[in-house]
Amino acid sequence: MDIKSQLAELKKQALAELGEINLSSDIEQWRVRYMGKKSQLTEILRGLAGLPIEERKAAGAASNALKAELETALVAKENEMKKLEIAKSAEEAIDVTLPGRPCPQGHLHPVTQAIEEMCSIFQGLGFQVVEGNEVEWDHYNFDALNIPKEHPARDNMATFWMNGESKEGTDWKMLLRTHTSPMQAHIMETTKLPIRIVVPGRVYRYEATDATHLAMFTQIEGLAVDEGITFADLKGTLYEFVRRFYGPDRKVRFRTDFFPFVEPGAEIAVSCASCGGSGCRVCGNSGWIEILGCGMVHPSVLEGAGIDSTKYSGFAFGVGIERIPMLRYGIEDVRNYYSGDLRFLRQF
Ligand code: PHE
Numbered sequence: 001m002d003i004k005s006q007l008a009e010l011k012k013q014a015l016a017e018l019g020e021i022n023l024s025s026d027i028e029q030w031r032v033r034y035m036g037k038k039s040q041l042t043e044i045l046r047g048l049a050g051l052p053i054e055e056r057k058a059a060g061a062a063s064n065a066l067k068a069e070l071e072t073a074l075v076a077k078e079n080e081m082k083k084l085e086i087a088k089s090a091e092e093a094i095d096v097t098l099p100g101r102p103c104p105q106g107h108l109h110p111v112t113q114a115i116e117e118m119c120s121i122f123q124g125l126g127f128q129v130v131e132g133n134e135v136e137w138d139h140y141n142f143d144a145l146n147i148p149k150e151h152p153a154r155d156n157m158a159t160f161w162m163n164g165e166s167k168e169g170t171d172w173k174m175l176l177r178t179h180t181s182p183m184q185a186h187i188m189e190t191t192k193l194p195i196r197i198v199v200p201g202r203v204y205r206y207e208a209t210d211a212t213h214l215a216m217f218t219q220i221e222g223l224a225v226d227e228g229i230t231f232a233d234l235k236g237t238l239y240e241f242v243r244r245f246y247g248p249d250r251k252v253r254f255r256t257d258f259f260p261f262v263e264p265g266a267e268i269a270v271s272c273a274s275c276g277g278s279g280c281r282v283c284g285n286s287g288w289i290e291i292l293g294c295g296m297v298h299p300s301v302l303e304g305a306g307i308d309s310t311k312y313s314g315f316a317f318g319v320g321i322e323r324i325p326m327l328r329y330g331i332e333d334v335r336n337y338y339s340g341d342l343r344f345l346r347q348f
Helices: 003-020 024-035 040-050 053-092 110-124 182-190 231-246 299-304 323-329 334-338
Strands: 135-137 174-176 195-204 216-227 252-256 262-271 288-297 312-320
Touching: 003 024, 003 040, 003 053, 024 040, 024 053, 040 053, 110 195, 110 216, 110 231, 110 323, 182 195, 182 216, 182 299, 216 231, 216 288, 231 252, 231 262, 231 288, 231 312, 262 312, 288 299, 288 323, 299 312, 312 323
Parallel strands: none
Antiparallel strands: 135 174, 195 216, 216 312, 252 262, 262 288, 288 312
């Protein structure tokens, strides 16, 4: 092949390869391959010395022209790559002067806050916090609590029954617990005496919802069982709880009440904070707000759990949680808690 066609071939190949390059780091390799000391072009230029003068002139001119052409193409390619890179980095650039995106900070639900506050008061009085199942056997929800079938107390607790099998070997049926009291029976069956526990948790009643009723709400159950526990212990504990939770200025009222699983049974009310006891809309004009049911654990409940009721005694109580922040903050509709409306929840 003569030098001219060698140069033509070389040019075609070099320019084609340069056109393919899309990384600026590959350009240098291309330069070395086609224009470097060991390149074909350099060799051709070196070999010119051995040629006759006429041929040398023509071939020299053509080689230098190609060299110049490749150099121009190289500079053009470098500029093109630079432009592309600038455009690309502008696209990917981060404007560090922009203000940061706000990161919303959450907090505990007002009902959870109330649970934590109450549990920590009872912990301070020597109670342990335990949790139980929301799906329960009717045996624990009713029978073990001295509420046999056909007992009218079952009607007060409209029940969600679960579709499902009875527990093997029994006629126990599954339900959503209507109160946290079934945990009394579970704990007495499984825990060594003395017992001092509180159980926060959700409970369910098959009821229409309105401003003061929900089909799902929260209670805290309390239970203490030991030798020599008296009604004075119940009263002292619950007075102290009310004093710590509501402050020393509220009056506390004890009245008898009936729950099949306690004897005697009582209810505690505190004087209304809105009116100071004179009667208003919040307390339904009575001056008092009922906060919990309580009583001495019924002997049949103790015996049912295998505890000797002639030796041991205990007290139990159940507090409804939702109404406590309602009274504290003046929340008028209990449904607000679970509507998922952040405008409501952010206030607490
Ligand atoms: N479990 C009762 C209720 O839901 C409250 C209660 C608990 C009463 C413990 C007495 C003792 O109404």
